[in-house]
Amino acid sequence: MRILITGANGQLGCDLQRALESHELILMDLPTFDLIKSSCEEQVASAQPDVVIHAAAYTDVDGAEHQPDLAMAVNAQGTEWVAQGAARAKARLIYISTDYVFDGLKRTPYLESDLLNPLNVYGKSKLEGERRVLDLSPDSLVVRTSWLYGAHGKNFVKTMIRLAMEQPDLRVVADQRGCPTNAVDLAQALAQMLRVDIRGIVHAAGTGDCTWYELASAIVSAMGRQTPVHPITTAEAGRRAARPSYSVLANCVLKQSGIILPYWRDSLIQFVKSAAASTAE
Numbered sequence: 688m689r690i691l692i693t694g695a696n697g698q699l700g701c702d703l704q705r706a707l708e709s710h711e712l713i714l715m716d717l718p719t720f721d722l723i724k725s726s727c728e729e730q731v732a733s734a735q736p737d738v739v740i741h742a743a744a745y746t747d748v749d750g751a752e753h754q755p756d757l758a759m760a761v762n763a764q765g766t767e768w769v770a771q772g773a774a775r776a777k778a779r780l781i782y783i784s785t786d787y788v789f790d791g792l793k794r795t796p797y798l799e800s801d802l803l804n805p806l807n808v809y810g811k812s813k814l815e816g817e818r819r820v821l822d823l824s825p826d827s828l829v830v831r832t833s834w835l836y837g838a839h840g841k842n843f844v845k846t847m848i849r850l851a852m853e854q855p856d857l858r859v860v861a862d863q864r865g866c867p868t869n870a871v872d873l874a875q876a877l878a879q880m881l882r883v884d885i886r887g888i889v890h891a892a893g894t895g896d897c898t899w900y901e902l903a904s905a906i907v908s909a910m911g912r913q914t915p916v917h918p919i920t921t922a923e924a925g926r927r928a929a930r931p932s933y934s935v936l937a938n939c940v941l942k943q944s945g946i947i948l949p950y951w952r953d954s955l956i957q958f959v960k961s962a963a964a965s966t967a968e
């Protein structure tokens with residue numbers, strides 16, 4: 688298959704390159720591929736892919752509150768151009784979206800069909816991207832994931848590994864609950880999704896759930912360190928963007944296709960051990 692990946696140098700993009708290495712890959716990212724330029728449509732169309740995995744996005748959740756126009760331009764208008772390019776090439780489009788399309792008022796895992804009500808600019812821009820994809824090409828696939836971490840780029844897990852080595856203790860938010868997702872696991876699940884005919888919306892997050900505080904505690908424990916981790920509230924953390932207090936995703940549709948992501952703690956332990964091993968090298 689000829690697969691075009693947008694955001695190919697990002698956290699998920701890098702792990703997708705590895706998971707899909709048996710395919711013919713077309714890799715697109717800044718600076719030569721820019722979602723704020725309408726030319727990105729032609730770039731996608733003229734590449735003549737069979738599948739487009741659109742992982743590129745404006746992903747700075749707090750930054751989006753300062754730059755709402757840019758976030759909307761990249762995540763909504765840019766996504767529409769990618770969808771138009773994919774449609775012209777008659778390619779299947781897979782759009783990566785987020786748990787932040789939900790407001791977090793539920794206390795049981797979110798289903799694909801649940802009410803959408805993003806609390807922050809980033810979530811609103813990604814939801815607008817979902818809508819434009821499905822309006823333009825109802826046969827497309829929207830894959831919502833959450834709390835992504837991987838070996839490439841910045842993420843919570845890598846930050847905690849560093850801070851646990853640098854600081855005497857850690858203070859971490861304990862009133863937001865979600866599903867940590869290893870980018871390798873998501874990339875492998877996406878490779879499986881290519882082999883089945885699923886359309887519409889699917890949730891694809893690590894199995895099980897925890898708070899950021901529980902995640903940080905699990906990281907410190909996997910590192911074999913004694914660094915104390917103290918729970919704090921979202922208000923004490925003082926982040927600019929509002930975040931859902933509960934954004935656990937139920938991977939219902941994916942399970943029906945026999946695609947199961949690993950339990951978050953198992954993946955995390957493996958990730959932390961290999962991160963520690965590569966630091967020691």
Ligand SMILES: NC(=O)c1ccc[n+]([C@@H]2O[C@H](COP(=O)([O-])OP(=O)(O)OC[C@H]3O[C@@H](n4cnc5c(N)ncnc54)[C@H](OP(=O)(O)O)[C@@H]3O)[C@@H](O)[C@H]2O)c1
Pocket residue numbers: 693694695696697698699700716717720721722723741742743744745746761783784785786813832833834835836840
């Ligand atoms: N990270 C999470 O926790 C999370 C959770 C749920 C969903 N998602 C979604 O999952 C997908 C992958 O996330 P990720 O963590 O891999 O993100 P990432 O590491 O930030 O990668 C995104 C990629 O998109 C590129 N990009 C940014 N602006 C662009 C533009 N104007 N034109 C073209 N490319 C642009 C980035 O380039 P630069 O690095 O040069 O800016 C980067 O290579 C995204 O769609 C995101 O919304 C992420």
